[in-house]
Amino acid sequence: MNIVDIATYAVGVFLLIGAFFTLVGSIGLVKLPDAMTRLHAPTKVGTMGIGALLLASMTYAFISGDGSLREILIMAFLFVTAPISANFMSKVNIHRKSCETPPDAPDEQTWSTLAKRNGDTAP
């Protein structure tokens, strides 16, 4: 068994792991009960699923002699942007009251999503 065989098996394992987590992420998106809990499935399981798929892609590229590190870049961008989009979606959920109302902020502050600005009219 040489290094190429081992790498081929590794590609297979990474693909299976990635596919499994992506599937679980999609199941979670359908199954979980409300807007906020549904957010958990794609943000976490998605990063892991895509991470494993990219790892498979990278391993495959290296054994076929065309290796590059672009996948690391994709992963880095994904890890930076996924929390931002999750944050925006939860802000929308809070704003539209499509989830359980959060507890009040401490020290007589409000959450910035719910803060009233000058010129706001009551909803």
Place this chain on the structure above:
Amino acid sequence: MTRAFNWLFPHPYLTVLLAVVWILLQGELTAGMAVFGVILGTIIPRATANWWPDRPMGFRLGRMLGYMALVLWDILIANVQVAWIILTRRNSKLRATWVTIPLDLRSPEAITVLAGTITLTPGTVSADLSSDGRSLLVHVLDTPDPDAVRDEIKQRYEARLKEIFV
């Protein structure tokens, strides 16, 4: 000399980051691409310096690498846990809740990194910041004890970030 350096490189880390990203995008390391990456890394921060007037804060790279390794490991564990919860737990048994985390961190950069970390790790999503920026609202997918989640985030991540951003 220092002033000229500061004028040319208002954000030294950003310069390095842009050069590295450029080289990775090219997929191969040649001298020409490296030079062009450095040129981009010089022009972009200089051209956008008006919108980032503050000097970058102190930042410990070694500790940041350790922190990233810890977070990656936590993401791995968290994924298995969340997958298990999604596949086996009935929706009616899900103990989803809001947790408020009082922040000791003050700088926007550090709070951003903390919020990102929270979103990427065990069944938690950071949802909102209070209007004075002193507490963070976090949604937890499933927990028997919300206070324990709060304490763990404070001890595991926030304490380390306080050491990184000085």
